[in-house]
Amino acid sequence: MEERTKDLERDIANFQRQLESQTAQLQERMKRMKGRDDDMEQDLSKRIDKAKEERRRVERLEEDVWGNYLHAKSALAGLKEDTKEREQSTDASMASLERELNNNQGAADSITRIQQTLAALKTRINELARGVGVKSDGLRTKEADANELGEVATAFLRSELERLQRLLDSSVNERRRIRSQAEGSMRDFQLRLEKFRGDLRQINATWNAYDQP
Secondary structure (H helix, E strand, O other): OHHHHHHHHHHHHHHHHHHHHHHHHHHHHHHHHHHHHHHHHHHHHHHHHHHHHHHHHHHHHHHHHHHHHHHHHHHHHHHHHHHHHHHHHHHHHHHHHHHHHHHHHHHHHHHHHHHHHHHHHHHHHHHHHHHOOOOOHHHHHHHHHHHHHHHHHHHHHHHHHHHHHHHHHHHHHHHHHHHHHHHHHHHHHHHHHHHHHHHHHHHHHHHHHHHOO
16 A cells, blocks of 8 residues: 555656646747747837838829929929910911011112112213303203202212111111020020920839839
């Protein structure tokens, strides 16, 4: 009986040691599992934070793309309107320039006719002067009348010639002004066009950044 009791006590002691060993192993496994769970939780938290940051970045890119699109759309509308206005202004300037050129051509023709008339008048006066061979009162009167007529006609024609010359000079200045205005408009148009192209490049860059992973 005593021997059986000792065997039972040994069995109980062995079972207790096994139980303690298994308990220790189980606690160690639970500790390792808890560590892995903590690591997984930290990794998951980091991934969530990264996903949130990525979402905010995408939202900012979407806002940038939309803002650049609206800006480019507005710039394009303004560019079209400005181009239309400048085309109308250029057409009006060209029409005005054509009228000025026509007027200049008429003035040039008038100057030519006046110069021809002056030359013919001087030739006629010289002929009258050479034709005076006899110094009679009648011839002197004709010569005086011819000289007076020549002086009046010459003064009038010279005055008309000067007026037409001033008209030509004014037309030249007007053409220069129109040309300068057209060149300024073209420079301004080029600047607006470059700005619009810059906006388009910005939109493309934003879209490229949006497409990157």
